[in-house]
Amino acid sequence: xxxxxxxxxxxxxxxxxxxxxxxxxxxxxxxxxxxxxxxxxxxxxxxxxxxxxxxxxxxxxxxxxxxxxxxxxxxxxxxxxxxxxxxxxxxxxxxxxxxxxxxxxxxxxxxxxxxxxxxxxxxxxxxxxxxxxxxxxxxxxxxxxxxxxxxxxxxxxxxxxxxxxxxxxxxxxxxxxxxxxxxxxxxxxxxxxxxxxxxxxxxxxxxxxxxxxxxxxxxxxxxxxxxxxxxxxxxxxxxxxxxxxxxxxxxxxxxxxxxxxxxxxxxxxxxxxxxxxxxxxxxxxxxxxxxxxxxxxxxxxxxxxxxxxxxxxxxxxxxxxxxxxxxxxxxxxxxxxxxxxxxxxxxxxxxxxxxxxxxxxxxxxxxxxxxxxxxxxxxxxxxxxxxxxxxxxxxxxxxxxxxxxxxxxxxxxxxxxxxxxxxxxxxxxxxxxx
Amino acid sequence: xxxxxxxxxxxxxxxxxxxxxxxxxxxxxxxxxxxxxxxxxxxxxxxxxxxxxxxxxxxxxxxxxxxxxxxxxxxxxxxxxxxxxxxxxxxxxxxxxxxxxxxxxxxxxxxxxxxxxxxxxxxxxxxxxxxxxxxxxxxxxxxxxxxxxxxxxxxxxxxxxxxxxxxxxxxxxxxxxxxxxxxxxxxxxxxxxxxxxxxxxxxxxxxxxxxxxxxxxxxxxxxxxxxxxxxxxxxxxxxxxxxxxxxxxxxxxxxxxxxxxxxxxxxxxxxxxxxxxxxx
Numbered sequence: 001x002x003x004x005x006x007x008x009x010x011x012x013x014x015x016x017x018x019x020x021x022x023x024x025x026x027x028x029x030x031x032x033x034x035x036x037x038x039x040x041x042x043x044x045x046x047x048x049x050x051x052x053x054x055x056x057x058x059x060x061x062x063x064x065x066x067x068x069x070x071x072x073x074x075x076x077x078x079x080x081x082x083x084x085x086x087x088x089x090x091x092x093x094x095x096x097x098x099x100x101x102x103x104x105x106x107x108x109x110x111x112x113x114x115x116x117x118x119x120x121x122x123x124x125x126x127x128x129x130x131x132x133x134x135x136x137x138x139x140x141x142x143x144x145x146x147x148x149x150x151x152x153x154x155x156x157x158x159x160x161x162x163x164x165x166x167x168x169x170x171x172x173x174x175x176x177x178x179x180x181x182x183x184x185x186x187x188x189x190x191x192x193x194x195x196x197x198x199x200x201x202x203x204x205x206x207x208x209x210x211x212x213x214x215x216x217x218x219x220x221x222x223x224x225x226x227x228x229x230x231x232x233x234x235x236x237x238x239x240x241x242x243x244x245x246x247x248x249x250x251x252x253x254x255x256x257x258x259x260x261x262x263x264x265x266x267x268x269x270x271x272x273x274x275x276x277x278x279x280x281x282x283x284x285x286x287x288x289x290x291x292x293x294x295x296x297x298x299x300x301x302x303x304x305x306x307x308x309x310x311x312x313x314x315x316x317x318x319x320x321x322x323x324x325x326x327x328x329x330x331x332x333x334x335x336x337x338x339x340x341x342x343x344x345x346x347x348x349x350x351x352x353x354x355x356x357x358x359x360x361x362x363x364x365x366x367x368x369x370x371x372x373x374x375x376x377x378x379x380x381x382x383x384x385x386x387x388x389x390x391x392x393x394x395x396x397x398x399x400x401x402x403x404x405x406x407x408x409x410x411x412x413x414x415x416x417x418x419x420x421x422x423x424x425x426x427x428x429x430x431x432x433x434x
Numbered sequence: 435x436x437x438x439x440x441x442x443x444x445x446x447x448x449x450x451x452x453x454x455x456x457x458x459x460x461x462x463x464x465x466x467x468x469x470x471x472x473x474x475x476x477x478x479x480x481x482x483x484x485x486x487x488x489x490x491x492x493x494x495x496x497x498x499x500x501x502x503x504x505x506x507x508x509x510x511x512x513x514x515x516x517x518x519x520x521x522x523x524x525x526x527x528x529x530x531x532x533x534x535x536x537x538x539x540x541x542x543x544x545x546x547x548x549x550x551x552x553x554x555x556x557x558x559x560x561x562x563x564x565x566x567x568x569x570x571x572x573x574x575x576x577x578x579x580x581x582x583x584x585x586x587x588x589x590x591x592x593x594x595x596x597x598x599x600x601x602x603x604x605x606x607x608x609x610x611x612x613x614x615x616x617x618x619x620x621x622x623x624x625x626x627x628x629x630x631x632x633x634x635x636x637x638x639x640x641x642x643x644x645x646x647x648x649x650x651x652x653x654x655x656x657x658x659x660x661x662x663x664x665x666x667x668x669x670x671x672x673x674x675x676x677x678x679x680x681x682x683x684x685x686x687x688x689x690x691x692x693x694x695x696x697x698x699x700x701x702x703x704x705x706x707x708x709x710x711x712x713x714x
Binding site for chain 1: 454466549634637
């Protein structure tokens with residue numbers, strides 16, 4: 001295959017690696033112009049929105065956790081929030097703090113996984129973290145240590161790191177023992193130091209000069225960086241309730257292996273995730289994270305998607321610091337869960353999964369049986385924007401040879417940490433992509 | 435074992451994904467302290483979640499996550515089996531069909547039309563089936579998710595050419611071992627511990643909730659006796675049915691008991707707006 005003006009050129013990646021789930025991408029270039037970009041998903045659908053119908057509303061957190069083994073807490077938290085909304089219950093105080101601590105564990109685990117094992121190898125010319133460890137074993141060990149601490153937080157609060165067992169609608173089955181929470185302090189102090197070293201490390205990478213024009217969407221939670229609650233907001237002034245956002249974010253199912261694409265008001269693609277959260281909430285980062293961002297050269301908004309790894313590292317600092325703040329103040333919630341009685345109606349829950357905004361909406365009947373379910377994961381919201389990024393990356397990289405351009409495209413997809421396992425339950429499946 | 439360790443090269447390990455959540459293969463990356471030791475012991479030659487490099491095989495050991503839900507995947511697993519010395523399935527999806535196996539009880543086409551505006555774009559099977567329905571499997575490791583320690587045991591045993599030491603007894607043993615008071619006896623709570631395979635460490639009873647069977651049936655079970663006890667203690671049959679029909683709904687022992695209690699989830703999709711309680 002040749003490249004250069006006048007030639008027809010196809011860049012394809014059969015199985016995108018170092019993402020969660022199975023997808024492929026295809027870019028067509030004709031006469032130096034990008035004619036087609038497609039991020040194809042061949043992850044088989046699992047029909048969660050169908051299999052939830054007829055289940056009891058208290059089962060939603062455990063069932064939807066199984067959508068994603070990387071971010072099960074996000075699914076549990078959005079499911080709980082939606083059911084509590086449906087039943088008219090507000091969960092606050094100690095239970096909310098404990099949820100935030102559990103969620104910090106997931107951010108730490110997921111961000112460390114993405115930065116060290118999935119994303120950094122690209123910047124250093126390595127096929128994977130094993131090859132990276134041959135170059136720089138200390139870096140990989142640091143990443144694995146941070147990840148282990150994230151898992152430790154999840155196991156301590158949630159009972160298990162993958163698919164935690166301690167979460168229920170209303171709160172928790174059992175409040176962790178204060179001594180167990182206090183024991184997280186030392187590992188988290190180390191993880192925060194390691195996270196600061198991570199920011200310094202990744203901010204020294206070379207970044208392709210690509211600038212995206214994004215419509216950012218993230219939660220805003222007064223005075224706090226958003227994790228387990230907040231109102232959906234956008235860089236263009238949107239500020240709505242979760243229920244109103246559910247009505248505004250319209251998903252389409254289109255042919256030829258494109259995804260259920262979410263658009264605002266059925267029109268505008270948008271981006272959720274670290275770049276969006278940072279753009280809308282940088283002002284409320286705690287000092288240690290804000291200083292790390294500043295030292296890394298990040299302005300108030302980061303427009304280069306390749307630098308999302310720096311923003312993710314800043315969020316890693318934040319999540320460690322926030323977990324430390326929460327554990328210092330920890331008092332076991334008593335009771336560990338609010339009582340939630342079923343009442344017929346609709347409920348919406350939105351929280352910030354590590355890779356972006358995750359929306360659940362359910363209708364339940366008087367005895368608590370789920371009547372309808374809708375789940376909108378971050379990746380289906382980001383898919384149109386990822387494709388737009390790919391177009392920009394190819395246009396800026398036409399001088400690269402095919403192998404390098406292909407790698408650059410893969411990297412551009414990984415910039416947004418897509419979770420295809422999550423998204424695929426809502427995405428088209430086409431045999432043409434195989 | 436087709437390729438004894440120490441022969442010429444390090445044994446090769448491949449990791450494959452079918453319909454699943456990635457959580458079981460994540461257990462490999464969650465080995466953290468042991469991960470770099472593992473990668474120094476075996477050649478991980480195909481693991482899409484971890485690496486962009488791959489080889490065409492053959493593979494000494496293949497770990498398989500997920501269930502078969504599409505015609506293309508039904509063909510792919512046959513090819514993987516042909517290129518693999520040992521096939522180990524990991525997790526509830528691969529060993530019993532997983533949570534997505536609930537579709538096996540639904541009316542034809544109901545699930546696709548509930549989720550997708552254009553079900554005609556979807557090329558999926560009406561069923562979610564375990565890997566063992568399609569090819570010979572050398573070892574099955576259960577759990578939703580699998581236990582990291584058990585995964586390392588299976589890998590170690592496979593590489594050493596011995597049978598993995600994985601218990602087939604119920605979760606109750608683990609509750610007793612960790613000194614957790616029985617929720618069924620002491621608190622009259624619903625718990626599948628007496629019929630569920632051990633391996634998690636009895637995590638749920640330890641936080642005060644009944645086991646929900648994510649490791650699937652133990653080697654020998656008496657689900658009828660347990661279900662009768664739970665219903666006798668006041669649990670609604672529909673709730674007992676749901677409990678059996680969740681993450682391992684197609685495991686025969688659980689499927690039969692869910693059916694005996696009136697389930698699983700007999701909701702006529704598409705007709706589910708018929709009124710309050712209409713889904714039952």
